Amino acid sequence: MKTVLITGANxxxxxxxxxxxxxxxLFVYLGSRNLENGENVVKELQENGFQNIKAIEIDVTNPESITKAKNIVKNEQGKLDILINNAGILGVNPQTAAEASVNDIKEVFETNFFGVINVTQTFLDLLKKSDSPRISNITSGLGSLTLHNDPTWKYYHVKAAAYGPSKSALNAYTIVLAYELRELPFKVNVIDPGYTATDFNHHSGPGSVESAASFIIKHTLTDENGPTGQYFSNDIEDESGISPW
Structure with a gap:
């Protein structure tokens, strides 16, 4: 049975x-900053017939929390097959480049960028024990510099000086990571689930969480011939789903 850890999964x-x-x-470690919240979610899932899910406390901004979660997975499973770095924050609005405070921008980067690096580096040795390790970093269309510079893009006027750059940085980090792991059976990609109706955006997005999750899984559960170092977006109409960087 393959094992997956999803951060920010409550x-x-x-x-x-x-x-x-x-x-x-799959056996799913449902990552939650607050263990009680995660356990309450898992209890409800189990009551509705879901199996093989366990809540695990992990705060991506807290190295001690990450290490503790890693040790739990190591002791219980011995390895990790899939890491989905999903945890993220939007940050304080408005986010104008001229006025957003450095501290507010740092806070967003702490979760969306440095948090992913901390989690990935901590779990890398467990992922290397898998026959087919996968790392999916959940990004956003707002991380595409190419689209942001295209006046015809439908979200061209949606600019956020903290959130967007944090995802652009994540995209860049993923390219480097995929390159470094290219000789191993890793597949490392960034995946944009699309503009989805969630609490994150006050349910303003047109997409459903079901479609978003399905898209993430499609580009995570790939075979040995699957791509690595790629950027997929659920908002791209092309069948390939490949987004420009």
């Missing part, structure tokens, strides 16, 4: 991804 897209992966027979 609600919205992360939770739906956990549910769908559980239905596919």
């Amino acid at each position: 609600r919205s897209i992360g939770l739906e991804t956990a549910k769908q992966l559980s239905e596919k027979g």
